[in-house]
Amino acid sequence: MNFCVRCGKETEHTVDGLCTECFLNGRKLTSLPHHVDVKICTNCGEIGFGETWVAKDIQGAIEDAAKGSLIVIKEAKMVSTETASVEQEPYTHLVVVDSVLDINGHMAEDSSSTLVRLKNTVCKRCSRQLGNYYEAILQIRAGSKDIPQRVMLEALRRVENLVGTQSLSNRHAFITKAEEVQGGIDIYLSSISLGKSAAKDISDTYCAETKEAAKLVGVTEEGQEMYRVTYLVRLPDFHVGDVIQFEGRYFKLTRISSSGAKVIDIMNFRERAVKRSDVPAFKVYTRSADLKEALVVSRAGEEVQVLNPSNYSTVDMSVPADAEIGDTVRAVEIDDVLYYVP
Numbered sequence: 001m002n003f004c005v006r007c008g009k010e011t012e013h014t015v016d017g018l019c020t021e022c023f024l025n026g027r028k029l030t031s032l033p034h035h036v037d038v039k040i041c042t043n044c045g046e047i048g049f050g051e052t053w054v055a056k057d058i059q060g061a062i063e064d065a066a067k068g069s070l071i072v073i074k075e076a077k078m079v080s081t082e083t084a085s086v087e088q089e090p091y092t093h094l095v096v097v098d099s100v101l102d103i104n105g106h107m108a109e110d111s112s113s114t115l116v117r118l119k120n121t122v123c124k125r126c127s128r129q130l131g132n133y134y135e136a137i138l139q140i141r142a143g144s145k146d147i148p149q150r151v152m153l154e155a156l157r158r159v160e161n162l163v164g165t166q167s168l169s170n171r172h173a174f175i176t177k178a179e180e181v182q183g184g185i186d187i188y189l190s191s192i193s194l195g196k197s198a199a200k201d202i203s204d205t206y207c208a209e210t211k212e213a214a215k216l217v218g219v220t221e222e223g224q225e226m227y228r229v230t231y232l233v234r235l236p237d238f239h240v241g242d243v244i245q246f247e248g249r250y251f252k253l254t255r256i257s258s259s260g261a262k263v264i265d266i267m268n269f270r271e272r273a274v275k276r277s278d279v280p281a282f283k284v285y286t287r288s289a290d291l292k293e294a295l296v297v298s299r300a301g302e303e304v305q306v307l308n309p310s311n312y313s314t315v316d317m318s319v320p321a322d323a324e325i326g327d328t329v330r331a332v333e334i335d336d337v338l339y340y341v342p
Contacts, residue, residue, distance in 0.1 A: 002014045004017070004018050004019035004022050007019060007021075007022055013104040013105075015075050015103065015104065016075075020103055020104055020106045023075070023103070024103065024106075024108055027073075028073075028110065028112075029072065029073055029076050029099070029101055029103075029108060029110040030070055030071065030072050030073075030097070030099050030101075030110045030111075030112045031070075031071045031112055032066065032069055032070055032071070032097065032112040032113060032114035033069055033114055034114065034115065035114060035115040035116070035117055036065045036066060036068075036069045036114050036115070036116050036117070037116075037117050037119050038061055038062060038065045038116055038117070038118050038119065039119050039121050039123075040058070040061075040118055040119065040120055040121070041053065041121065041122055041123040041126055042120050042121070042122060043122055043123070043126035043129075043130065044123065044125070044126050046123060046171075047061040048121070048123060049061075049064075049065065049068065053123045053124075053125070053171060058118070059085070062085055062093050062095060062116045062118075063083040063085060063095060065095075065116050066083055066085075066095035066097055066114055066116055067081055067083060067097055069114065070097055070099070070112065072099070072101065075103055076101040076102065076103050076108070077101060077102045077103075078099060078100075078101060078102075079099075079100040079101060079102050079107065080099070080100045081097055081098065081099045081100075082097075082098045083095055083096065083097050083098075084096050084098075085116070088115075091117060091118040091119075092115055092116070092117050092118070093115070093116045093118075094113060094114075094115060094116075095113060095114055095115075095116050096111060096112070096113045097111065097112050097113070097114075098110075098111045099111070099112075124172070125171055125172050125174065125190075128172075128174075128176075128190065129174055129176060129190075132176055132177065132188075133176060133190065134176040134177075134188040134189060134190060134228070135189065135190060135191050135192045135194075135195070135227075135228055135229070136188075136189045136190075136191065136192050136194060136195025136196070136228065136229050136230070136231060137186055137187070137188055137189070137195070137228070137229075137230045137231070138159065138186070138187040138188075138189060138195055138198050138199055138202070138231050138233065139184065139185075139186050139230060139231065139232045139233065140152070140155050140184045140185050140186075140187070140202060140233050140235065141183050141184040141232065141233070141234050141235065142183060142184060142234070142235050142237070143234060143235060143236050143237040147183070147184050147185070147235060148239065148287075148289070151206075151235065151239050152180070152184065152185050155185070155202055155205075155206075155235075156178060156185060156187070158201060158202060158205060159175070159178075159187055159198045159201070159202070160175065162197060162198055162201055163175050163189070163194065163198070166194060166197070172190055172191065173190055173191065173194050174189075174190045175187060175188065175189060175190075176188040176189065176190060184235075192227070192228075192229045195229055195231050196212075196229075196231065198231070199212070199231035199233050202233045202235075203233055203258075204257065204258030205256065205257070205258070206233075206235050206236065206239075206256055207236060207256050207257075207258075207260070207261065207276055207279045207280075208233045208234055208235045208236060209233070209234045209236075210231060210232065210233050210234075211231075211232045211234075212229055212230065212231050212232070213229070213230050213232075214227045214228070214229045214230075215227060215228050215229075215230070236279070236280070236282070237284050238253055238282050238283075238284045239253070239256075239287075239288065240253055240254065240255060240256060240288075241253065241254075241287075241288030242284050242285075242286065242287050242288050243266065243284075243285045243286040243287075243288075243291070243332050243341060244263070244282045244283060244284055244285055245282070245283040245284075245285050246263070246274070246278075246281060246282050246283070247281075249265060249266075249267065250265075250266040250267065250285060250332070250334055250339075251263035251264060251265055251266060251272070252264045252266060252341055252342060253282070254271075256279070258276070259275075259276055260273060260274050260275045260276040260277075260278070260279055261273070261274045261276075261279050261282075262274070264342055266332065266334070266339050266340075266341065267339070269320045269342055285332070285334075286332050291330045291331065291332055291341055292309045292310075292330070292331045292332065292333065292338070293309060293328045293329075293330060293331075294306035294307060294308065294309055294317075294328060294329050294330075294331045294338065295307045295309075295327065295328055296325055296326070296327055296328060296329060297314060299319075299325050301321075302318055302319055302320070302321050303316050303317065303318055303319065304316070304317050304319050304325055304329065304340070305317075306329060306331070306338070308338055309331075310333065315338050317329070317331065317338055317339060317340045318340065319340045319342075320342060323340075323342065329341075
């Protein structure tokens with residue numbers, strides 16, 4: 001059994017030689033600085049805590065800033081806190097933090113207050129975006145002709161989705177700008193790693209060729225060299241939906257991926273997988289946009305009778321048994337013969 005050096009009372013626990021009552025007598029258990037500053041980005045509206053920026057409502061940020069600055073004596077363990085704030089001026093709030101603390105099993109209460117000042121500023125990410133900062137350029141180009149508008153917009157959406165996903169864990173991931181140029185599109189990205197990821201995604205999606213080139217643009221304050229990297233992704237001439245020639249036969253291209261492609265034989269409607277190493281051998285026969293629309297006259301089993309759009313003669317075409325035939329069908333002419341395109 002211990003005894004208190006101030007009052008002499010025997011007690012099981014002492015703090016610095018004092019019983020809990022003597023230790024707590026007139027002692028301040030918590031404290032707060034005179035003021036705490038909370039940064040608000042005027043561009044994106046996020047709240048800054050030190051170097052960290054988060055999306056948060058202002059009232060919650062004010063209370064969190066006060067609680068985050070609370071200092072508790074080392075002998076006490078925090079049990080709970082409650083905050084209340086009163087606006088004194090449009091950008092200044094008086095915040096009171098009421099605390100419940102545990103000192104050797106004895107519950108004690110204390111209260112401290114501070115002024116939370118709201119400071120308008122621009123976060124580093126927005127400062128970079130507004131200043132057109134970028135570290136990488138993703139150049140998406142076609143093999144020989146201009147990229148079809150549909151493919152270009154599809155590629156841009158893929159990059160936007162990738163950047164959106166990465167920005168959830170890295171707020172410094174962003175697209176600075178995207179501009180249509182002759183032969184394709186240029187996408188300016190905030191980091192080299194983001195540019196590399198985007199280039200790989202587009203390359204895998206379209207079985208495209210990729211090249212990269214780095215350029216020294218300066219030196220950081222720490223003396224490190226700064227580079228910008230340009231990633232050139234050259235898309236193949238063929239796209240999903242085109243009729244292509246491969247190994248002496250004609251196919252509709254139905255899918256492209258990092259592993260290769262899927263095609264359907266125009267003559268027998270059999271699906272086939274093609275390895276990526278063989279994909280460069282594809283030759284465009286007819287682009288999807290240039291396929292013919294043939295008016296359907298009748299259908300009997302696995303054949304349809306259509307009007308040839310070239311000369312309006314009636315011709316028969318084979319179709320898959322499960323094909324859904326409407327008023328018209330898409331067709332391609334090969335050696336003066338009209339074939340159904342599934």
